[in-house]
Amino acid sequence: MNGIHDMGGMEGFGKVVAEPNEPPFHERWEGRVLAMQRAMGYAGAWHIDHSRYAQETLPAEVYLSVSYYQRWQLAMEKNLLQRGYVTADELAAGHALHPARPLAAKLTLDVVKAGLTRSSFYRQQQAPARFKPGDRVRTRNINPATHTRLPRYARDKLGVVERLHGCHAYPDSVACDRGDDPQWLYTVVFDGPEIWGPDCDPTLKVSIEAFEPYLDPA
């Protein structure tokens, strides 16, 4: 979706300001939000792309005005409600009022102590890879109203395949509950001027991680 989250190349947000000696969390509740999100992900309540999509579909003014972990919190509530893990009356009451919806797993202390690693996104290939490193490709001009990982600035642009990362779960399908729909994933690199025009710094190159359905031969 062409939402406010798709910020690459926008102007007007000002300088990048780093905070010296920044702590991992500024408020205790931020850590709880992150940990709840990890636990519900481990339990299989939803996928990471559902979390991203829930954030992207927040009203633009909310997305820009709340803090990072508030955005996570709002997105988590949305997924919990949409998937029936909690109900609005429970959120209002602050307590469980109805039976739980079963989950595939539960994140326990032992699992965390053993070391939580990221899950793998590799999936079984459905067909041979269409492109190989060195191939020239053009990104498609797609504007889905739903979740996609092809940023606006990189649509309908001529690039070169640099790496092939194997076959991965496809976010555009996962976010819409259409299953993993495995697709080949590539690093595609563009010359700066191809994206930003002839005034662009000629030393700039930008790459995206592009799923095969984003690409046509060129």
Add this chain to the structure above:
Amino acid sequence: MTDNKHDHHHHDHHEDHGSELSETQLRVRALETILTEKGYLDPAALDAIVETYETKVGPRNGAAVVAKAWSDSAFRQALLSDATRAVATLGHVSRVGDHLVAVENTPQRHNMIVCTLCSCYPWEVLGLPPVWYKSAPYRSRAVKDPRGVLADFGVELPKDTEIRVWDSTAETRFLVLPMRPAGTDGWSEQRLAGLVTRDSMIGTGLARNPSEVAQ
């Protein structure tokens, strides 16, 4: 509060700010209560996750990887060809999942990592991302004006150096292998790791020179 009793504007502003924060705190606490009562969550596991990111996983994990790569050319090669597998051989550093990619800075090319669409970041080697990495200014400008972003960090590179920006739009995660500073011949990995900053592994900074660290 007594001091502000007659300063209505200041008083109101202060109250609004305070209640907004406590509203979020209450809302998060309520959510944890509900999810725990429903049996979805184990609060002890949540404590352990928070503790992990507060005390165990941070940029020093990545710094150990970089220092090893600077010291051991076979490891450097392994890291650049499959970073997940290479880091896994350093059992003491951190456990990493799939799809970690290391990219090397050279005199000809400087790499910078961004996630324009959200906040993808190599947690397992760098810990949680700083606020600036997740902010609109960085996400919007890194892909269009990386030299301007570098200037915000006080970094200026030669005009003919290629700037390569990697937008983390999938589940691949990127770690920049910065250039080893001059004047560090014969240094131990531990001493080298002290030169590796978080920002140098994102590409918004360079590794520190020996003169910048206390001996």
